Amino acid sequence: MVSSQLLVIFFTVSNIIFNLNAEYVGKPQITADNKAILKQSFQLKCEYTGNDGDGEFVEWYKDDIAVSTEKPGHYIVQQNETESILIIKIFVKFDADVKVWQVKTKKNGNEAPSQCRFGQIALKPSPQGIETNRPNEKIDSAHGSIRRSEDKLVHLTCIIEPKQDNQNEINIEWEYSKDGETFSDLPPGINKEANRLVIEQVKKIHNGYYRCLLNGVPFTVLLRVKDRLAALWPFIGIVSVVLVLVIVILIFEKRQKSNKKTSTDDDEQDQANDPLVRTTTNTSENDNKKRAVNA
Missing domain, CATH: 2.60.40.10 (Immunoglobulins)
Structure with a gap:
């Protein structure tokens, strides 16, 4: 019974010692260094240097609102036992309006370490x-x-x-x-x-x-x-296209007329050489002569 009580006392004292030695370091450490550039990435970092090696980080907050409740992708948290980093992917004017940035832990007596409490982030021109x-x-x-x-x-x-x-x-x-x-x-x-x-x-x-x-x-x-x-190049291009079309049309019409004239001459020559056409023509001439005599 006594040994168990001593064991409890030992663990209690150990926890007190560990908690007393629990140390957090915020970066940047100087408030004046909290300056961001619009549309650029910016980050806040909290390091744990306690002897037990576990800062028991839980969540980052902005004006007491957990960043995990915001639009996904804008805030990214990367953390392990010894450090927690808040990355603001693209810093916007809305982020510059936040008065307090804070990381919280499960560490007894250091649930909200003051060393990792950051003020308003100023904008750098x-x-x-x-x-x-x-x-x-x-x-x-x-x-x-x-x-x-x-x-x-x-x-x-x-x-x-x-x-x-x-x-x-x-x-x-x-x-x-x-x-x-x-x-x-x-x-x-x-x-x-x-x-x-x-x-x-x-x-x-x-x-x-x-x-x-x-x-x-x-x-x-x-x-x-x-x-x-x-x-002027578009206008010159249009005029050039029109001129080409006109020239093509004129050449086409000239060839059509030439082909038509050749075809007509060939038809007349064929008729002159056709015996039936000549017979018909002679008959018609004889009939006309007979009508003239009878008259």
Whole structure:
């Protein structure tokens, strides 16, 4: 009896010691580092460094709502005995509105470790699209492109979100590439104005990819420059087809007339050479002579 009581006491003391030594570490550890970029992946991590090697992780919550109840695929939880990671696959503005992110455990006395309680995640300014000087022309997805004829005016304005009070204080970098892979300095004839590129008269040399960068995040658009006469090519093509058809019709009609004339001449020659036709003709001539004598 005494030995069993001692055993219970031993396990109780052991659990207390383990719980006292239970240590959780949240990453990032500094609240200021909780900055995400829109449409990019972001993660929060909780590590367990206790002696028993089991953090007994249960679930991640956002403002006391379990992330497992949200739309599948947006939040992914990866965890084992020593760590639990919350991955936000594509960070959106709705995620930036969450005030508290928290992982919970079954560890006695550490059901909600304060070290793994994260505050609101701020948004880091980043390029989210490109606007042009044409109304309602906005590229907000990857692999977007615009078309312009030579000598036209082109504006490319980098859209930064979240919007900043003073756009001039944002150091946006612009780069150019012919093939969309190797980027370098901008070609000649382009002026840079804060977050905007201005091409007064676009030329063939300006054809290519343009990307703006901020905080290591790029956004790229393809500028396709067309020949000034490009708009006339469809009309020229139609006119050419019509001319070809007219020529074909004229040749066909000419051949038809030629064939018809040849056929008529052959028929007349055949009639002249036909004995029956000649006999009929002679009979008719004799009848006419008789009528003339009788008269």
